[in-house]
Amino acid sequence: MNKKNSWILFLTLFILMCSIIPAFAAASPTYSISGTIKDSSGKVLSGVKVAVGSKHAMTLPNGSYKIDGLAKGNQAIAISLNGYVAANRSIRLVSDIAQNFTLVKRDTIIAKAKTYKGTPHRTLDCSHFVSKVYNQVGLTYAYSDCSKIPAVGKFEAVSTPLPGDIILFGSSPSKSEHMGIVIDPAKKQFIGSQNGGVAITTYDGTKAWGNPKYNDKVNPVGYYKIAGFYRYKAQ
Numbered sequence: 001m002n003k004k005n006s007w008i009l010f011l012t013l014f015i016l017m018c019s020i021i022p023a024f025a026a027a028s029p030t031y032s033i034s035g036t037i038k039d040s041s042g043k044v045l046s047g048v049k050v051a052v053g054s055k056h057a058m059t060l061p062n063g064s065y066k067i068d069g070l071a072k073g074n075q076a077i078a079i080s081l082n083g084y085v086a087a088n089r090s091i092r093l094v095s096d097i098a099q100n101f102t103l104v105k106r107d108t109i110i111a112k113a114k115t116y117k118g119t120p121h122r123t124l125d126c127s128h129f130v131s132k133v134y135n136q137v138g139l140t141y142a143y144s145d146c147s148k149i150p151a152v153g154k155f156e157a158v159s160t161p162l163p164g165d166i167i168l169f170g171s172s173p174s175k176s177e178h179m180g181i182v183i184d185p186a187k188k189q190f191i192g193s194q195n196g197g198v199a200i201t202t203y204d205g206t207k208a209w210g211n212p213k214y215n216d217k218v219n220p221v222g223y224y225k226i227a228g229f230y231r232y233k234a235q
Helices: 002-026 106-112 125-134 146-151
Strands: 030-039 050-052 056-060 066-072 073-080 085-094 099-101 155-158 165-169 176-184 189-193 198-202 226-232
Touching: 030 073, 030 085, 050 066, 050 198, 056 066, 085 099, 106 176, 106 189, 125 146, 125 176, 125 189, 146 155, 146 165, 146 176, 146 226, 176 226
Parallel strands: 030 099
Antiparallel strands: 030 066, 050 056, 050 073, 073 085, 155 226, 165 176, 165 226, 176 189, 189 198
């Protein structure tokens, strides 16, 4: 190889290295999120979907999961499994991190709510009833009057309820006069602290909670109309 060709080869390699080295130097580090997901009884849950941005994983038979290749910064973790209340959590990722979750089965909410059947309204009104049930099963939030539920950051409005979701009655969500917990969407059943105490009834407009004397607040059949459904979303 003559001197000219050697110089050209050297120059080519030098230019190539100059372009490659900065690329490696500029590569941002990535991190992982891992943990274990259980139910409220302590049983590990397999087949739970864990999503962080566009990356997904499913929990193994031992309830564990791990997602690699995540960029530094704010990340949102979404956990979901049929029959359980989904969980969402926001974190700031600056290193590998462990995030464990406890999921609440929707049947657990309903079972706990039913233990209060017959409790007088004067002892436990509608807002306190829902708050008490939710907090006792692990879905914590600071007590809020029914009309304040839409402003609580841990709830989101949904159009189609699932068992365990909250139902509001009134002229609008922020002007709700009554609330309860949905038991069976197909049968339109909910449980709440009605005038006669905690009981199961329907929200189909014929047997739903309400009092015909509130003619300016009710629908034509004399009962409060549904103001909306709300679902617990944050953990």
